[in-house]
Amino acid sequence: xxxxxxxxxxxxxxxxxxxxxxxxxxxxxxxxxxxxxxxxxxxxxxxxxxxxxxxxxxxxxxxxxxxxxxxxxxxxxxxxxxxxxxxxxxxxxxxxxxxxxxxxxxxxxxxxxxxxxxxxxxxxxxxxxxxxxxxxxxxxxxxxxxxxxxxxxxxxxxx
Amino acid sequence: xxxxxxxxxxxxxxxxxxxxxxxxxxxxxxxxxxxxxxxxxxxxxxxxxxxxxxxxxxxxxxxxxxxxxxxxxxxxxxxxxxxxxxxxxxxxxxxxxxxxxxxxxxxxxxxxxxxxxxxxxxxxxxxxxxxxxxxxxxxxxxxxxxxxxxxxxxxxxxxxxxxxxxxxxxxxxxxxxxxxxxxxxxxxxxxxxxxxxxxxxxxxxxxxxxxxxxxxxxxxxxxxxxxxxxxxxxxxxxxxxxxxxxxxxxxxxxxxxxxxxxxxxxxxxxxxxxxxxxxxxxxxxxxxxxxxxxxxxxxxxxxxxxxxxxxxxxxxxxxxxxxxxxxxxxxxxxxxxxxxxxxxxxxxxxxxxxxxxxxxxxxxxxxxxxxxxxxxxxxxxxxxxxxxxxxxxxxxxxxxxxxxxxxxxxxxxxxxxxxxxxxxxxxxxxxxxxxxxxxxxxxxxxxxxxxxxxxxxxxxxxxxxxxxxxxxxxxxxxxxxxxxxxxxxxxxxxxxxxxxxxxxxxxxxxxxxxxxxxxxxx
Numbered sequence: 001x002x003x004x005x006x007x008x009x010x011x012x013x014x015x016x017x018x019x020x021x022x023x024x025x026x027x028x029x030x031x032x033x034x035x036x037x038x039x040x041x042x043x044x045x046x047x048x049x050x051x052x053x054x055x056x057x058x059x060x061x062x063x064x065x066x067x068x069x070x071x072x073x074x075x076x077x078x079x080x081x082x083x084x085x086x087x088x089x090x091x092x093x094x095x096x097x098x099x100x101x102x103x104x105x106x107x108x109x110x111x112x113x114x115x116x117x118x119x120x121x122x123x124x125x126x127x128x129x130x131x132x133x134x135x136x137x138x139x140x141x142x143x144x145x146x147x148x149x150x151x152x153x154x155x156x157x158x159x
Numbered sequence: 160x161x162x163x164x165x166x167x168x169x170x171x172x173x174x175x176x177x178x179x180x181x182x183x184x185x186x187x188x189x190x191x192x193x194x195x196x197x198x199x200x201x202x203x204x205x206x207x208x209x210x211x212x213x214x215x216x217x218x219x220x221x222x223x224x225x226x227x228x229x230x231x232x233x234x235x236x237x238x239x240x241x242x243x244x245x246x247x248x249x250x251x252x253x254x255x256x257x258x259x260x261x262x263x264x265x266x267x268x269x270x271x272x273x274x275x276x277x278x279x280x281x282x283x284x285x286x287x288x289x290x291x292x293x294x295x296x297x298x299x300x301x302x303x304x305x306x307x308x309x310x311x312x313x314x315x316x317x318x319x320x321x322x323x324x325x326x327x328x329x330x331x332x333x334x335x336x337x338x339x340x341x342x343x344x345x346x347x348x349x350x351x352x353x354x355x356x357x358x359x360x361x362x363x364x365x366x367x368x369x370x371x372x373x374x375x376x377x378x379x380x381x382x383x384x385x386x387x388x389x390x391x392x393x394x395x396x397x398x399x400x401x402x403x404x405x406x407x408x409x410x411x412x413x414x415x416x417x418x419x420x421x422x423x424x425x426x427x428x429x430x431x432x433x434x435x436x437x438x439x440x441x442x443x444x445x446x447x448x449x450x451x452x453x454x455x456x457x458x459x460x461x462x463x464x465x466x467x468x469x470x471x472x473x474x475x476x477x478x479x480x481x482x483x484x485x486x487x488x489x490x491x492x493x494x495x496x497x498x499x500x501x502x503x504x505x506x507x508x509x510x511x512x513x514x515x516x517x518x519x520x521x522x523x524x525x526x527x528x529x530x531x532x533x534x535x536x537x538x539x540x541x542x543x544x545x546x547x548x549x550x551x552x553x554x555x556x557x558x559x560x561x562x563x564x565x566x567x568x569x570x571x572x573x574x575x576x577x578x579x580x581x582x583x584x585x586x587x588x589x590x591x592x593x594x595x596x597x598x599x600x601x602x603x604x605x606x607x608x609x610x611x612x613x614x615x616x617x618x619x620x621x622x623x624x625x626x627x628x629x630x631x632x633x634x635x636x637x638x639x640x641x642x643x644x645x646x647x648x649x650x651x652x653x654x655x656x657x658x659x660x661x662x663x664x665x666x667x668x669x670x671x672x673x674x675x676x677x678x679x680x681x
Contacts, residue, residue, distance in 0.1 A: 023441075023460065024422075024440050024441040024442035024443075024460075025442055026442030026443070027422065027425070027439060027440070027442050028422065030425065031384075031423050031425060034425070052442075058443075061444055062442070062443060062444050065427065065444040065445060065601075066424075066425035066426055066427050066445070067425070067426035067427060068384055068424075068425035068426035069425055084346030084347075084545070085346040085347060085504070085541055085545060085577050085588070085591070086346050086347045086503040086504045086575075086577045087346075088588075088591070089503075089504035089505040089577055089578065089579045089580075089583065090504065090505055090532070121385065121426075122344065122346070122428060122595065122598075122599075123343075123344055123345065123346045123348075123385065124385050125171070125172075125343060125348070125349040125351075125352040125385060125386060126171065126172050126175050126349065127346060127347045127348065127349055127501065127503035127504070127509070127575070127577070128172055128205075128207035128208075128349060128501070128502070128503050128509035128510050128511075129172050129175050129176060129207055129210070129509070130503060130504065130509075132175060137387070139171055139174060139175040140175050141172065141175030141176050142175075142176065
């Protein structure tokens, strides 16, 4: 299924107008677009560049530099798994494999039915309760494959 | 009878273990029993294996129960926990728990104790006394106090804070800025997060003192996006401080203006490097800058800027309040004061241990940590985050201070200690260090940008058993180039975990012993 690339131009324009006079405005603008829309539509780059008197290349360069800024809309659910050392010390790599199999989605991708996006994250600051996973913005610690499946059954992931 | 007070942490680590459900269950059960309760969402005490750690205020002080699940709540009420009744989860008076009792909490004095949303609670626990003293002293004398305390940057670089502040104070250019580096990206570290979630006012007070010291009128907190709960806590606290004139046009009626803006990053580890962070704050890619000029002279928007880590700034109020001498009496050698250590990974009792410099790794991991969580033998410890060295179990008697760890070929960094049991494969961890560097490199320096990718390939060849000796020598060459030819710590220090893994754990690479170095080969 092709991913729907339509985006809300009015919403982006309102964000840009509201923040363009901040010092170093580009980051707050991109952050807000990402937070509100879930991605930074590539087609919005020209609009942002014009408002900030930057080149499109400059804006694109910033968008593509930061891992948080998605270039396509995410799935209906977003699962982020920590892959950093502390979580690796308690089985994060096996957990990533399990989640990928269980949700039928590759790490760094969105499932074909658009249900789930699975992302790696490098440290959630929950290292004292490793391994850590964030499901739709909610953090869970000490995640085993069984605990993850339980969370899915409990409805943390809306299929 | 007045309402009983119950503490259920709102710290994200506690939330990750179900604290929200526990708080809801307590409120529900109290309603069912017709009891009037006040539930405070405090920070975490840092005893994470006991989270959610529920505390009850009783006549004999606060008593603890943990780890509490929502299902335990009816039985806690039945056991009369509101008056400290006995229960299988009862831990006794919180302050008497050995792990906590043996610590020396200066920076973390209020974390887990106060309500992080209450400025009154902060004031009742000694908050803003440091600022009061700072207003009496004025710029030069504040800087002298920080210099005399020997406080060094807790973000990882350990640069003396007083010297940095003096440099900015001496600049004639205006405006000046105070920037707090809250981009705590090192795996195994969470002390910044705990402060921001559990005692946000102490960071605001520290930044305000820094601003008075150097003559800055505005400050920024650059917060990583992975910490949404810290963002909420900071913004709430900044609002409360403004409403009571602790921030604004005239800080506490001193006539000096200062205000703080929180900026959220976007998932780039490199933005924890101070110059990359400044670039990001200015709205650009997080590419590091050449130094000089130092940020203290030409930093944010080209103006003199004090850049300090969260823990550094949060340690400032206690230094002003209790005096430089008081703080300087803790620690040993050139590492003075206390350090909030963060114990993580495969360890039975992970958490936050704030103590004077000089504890050994063994004391931290065995006495506090209780050994591995898996019960298997400890094999390796990584100290100082992803750019820190891997040490074998035989080296645990190393003292935790900046110089001792540097002398052993490692670094203390931001104070994170990650424990691994004997199932760890250090060749895989070395590969991961290179992979992480490749993923996070800003791309400015060729040795970091290209070297990290080549490093992954070379380690892959070693793991696959292809010409191991020669490839190990090549890996050492490559690490030399990265260490000597990179501008910042990412490319410059990625060789530390890689080479320490190779040195201490050669068998994981299929090598009998440490390979001959490049010089001996040629």
